[in-house]
Amino acid sequence: MNTLSQTDIRTLSLEQLKDFFVSIGEKPFRAKQVYEWLWKKSATDFEQMTNLSQATRQRLAEHFSIRPIRIAQTQKSNDGTIKTAFSLHDTHLIEGVLIPTPERMTACVSSQVGCSLTCKFCATGYMARKRNLDAAEIYDQVVQIARQAEENYGQPLTNIVYMGMGEPLLNYKNVLQSVELLTSPEGLGMSPKRITVSTAGIAKMIEKLGDDEVKFNLALSLHAANEQKRNQIMPINETNSLPALTKALQHFYQRTKNKITLEYILFYGFNDTTQDADELYRFSKKVPCKINIIEYNPIANASFLNTDEDTLLRFQRHLEQKGLVVNVRRSRGKDIDAACGQLAVKEGE
Template sequence: MKFISIAGSLQYDYNDAQIIKYICTVNEIVEKKEIRNLSIEDLKGLLAVEGEPAFRAKQILEWLWMKSARTFDEMSNLPKALREKLNNRFTINAINIHQSQHSSDKTIKNTFRLFDNNIIEGVLIPTSERMTACVSSQVGCSLSCKFCATGYMDRKRNLDAGEIYDQVVLIDQQAKANYDIPLSNIVYMGMGEPLLNYANVMRSIDRLTAEDGLNMSPKRITVSTAGIAKMIKKLGDDQVKFNLALSLHAANDTKRNEIMPINEQNTLKALAEALKYYFLKTKNPVTYEYILFDNFNDSLEDAAELAKFCRHIPCKVNIIEYNPISFASYTNSEEDKTEAFAAFLKKQGVITNIRRSRGKDIDAACGQLAIKES
């Protein structure tokens, strides 16, 4: 393949002499590109320059996204010479499990090391009904939700689609190895705000659900957002097939502003309008996640405000147990208040579930993911 990297983009040139002259003049070292960031059209163009048939691009993508190849040497149906060229010019920035912790409830938390030595976390959550992978979309987070450990970290960068995909593959392998059961569900509820890494999240879901990917059902995938109104509308425009969950936690702007600063620019009114638009475009109901904090958002008045918000579109509410973190002083609502809150919503016709925490003893539960090592 005859190409050079100019200002971070891929450029083609059929003239060997010009390429050699350019490289010699500027003494540039060509940086290897992550091949999973290329489309099939990109690959076909590169292969055409090399004189390789177009069908090789499909073979390469199948190795990357169907067979989850981590090296070019695994691509056994490619000519050895082509594998060597790919290896010389590209990289597969596969992630690796750095450490795993096992909870008493069989939840497994993983820290994953990325190619640049950044660390993220992802969780395997086994229950009697499903085997779920909770994956991250960013290194850190920029939203600063007061009850979430990740919110106290800096956002270092977005994850590539391949890095999100790798979490699913590794957690699936873990599920089979530990419980002899494959993954059934994926939730984008780990570190980071998925809708602030929109393109990579969408591409990862495409590769997870495509026939030439892992061929998972989009209905088995849930993307959770803290509430970015314009991006929720974009989900509607893109007519997504996966499930959407909104981390609500208060149906009152004053209270939501206090625990979720993102609400100051994405008020409940703005979110309601975005959700109506989303439902109009997709016909998909939405799940509202609601953590009950003791004496903050757990009164029957709070429940009435939530029930009113639920009237905007078809939805259900998952009441979530608060999981303490060292950065915040919130405490979980008492059991009788949780039951009363749920009962009130049900009487108002709101589909309501109480979700119990998983992996709390290893800091793997909702809101507890944060990197503690340097």
């Protein structure tokens, strides 16, 4: 049977699985067993479900398919970062990254095939958006990258960042469902405090995150706290202005009490002056937050350059003297195009 014409069993809820088992004359508790195999044990084949009879496994295979993502290629950076190109069931490719540090093992996962936001400094922004990833495809990236952490470093995965390809808040339902699968006791049972979802700034969806009272962390890719400059590098700002984002972030904080992370790439001669730092300071005072200054990773399509070390330190100190918490995030995996803003796959089209 053509598995592409079958329903992927991982799109079914526990209730729908129960209904299926009842419809074939089986006990409803079988659904819980299958659900556990899928989301706790990350099974990718019905034959792995050894506490089900052969006949039951056969019935499942007749009605459903499981379509896990596959590893197409991996590259290891000089600094230990591992970038993986994953092949999806419809032959699209996405990328995920394992970022190892002495303190943590972080999986950076994608939420879309390509991206529709056209940020001028990001390689993924120069790709077309093909489609959203479903929750299982996001979950699979975490499972595979967690395996790499164990195999290469003998360490469990500690953190997940939705900072790969795509804008997570434009795939809202599937992203939240994937977080549920990763954090629920019926799934991988990770702490939501170890998960960060990064957005370029979709104001109404940030408000919705607040209304849904999410438990994970939110990061805003800000990169300029000046309307004109942000419009230049992030066209999304034209419809999601800084005042609109401020209002949305305040709503999010009010509902979740989660401090926001502001991500700020320093571009040489563009947003790295003391005046830019002052604008960032004024924006940051409107909502409880911390600031991550990110090293820029140049890409072929854009002419931006990373700022120099002296300017970066001056910018950081200026903010710290005003009482802000500022971390500098150094690039990892730059030599294999695995660093922030460098993910882009060529699908041979």
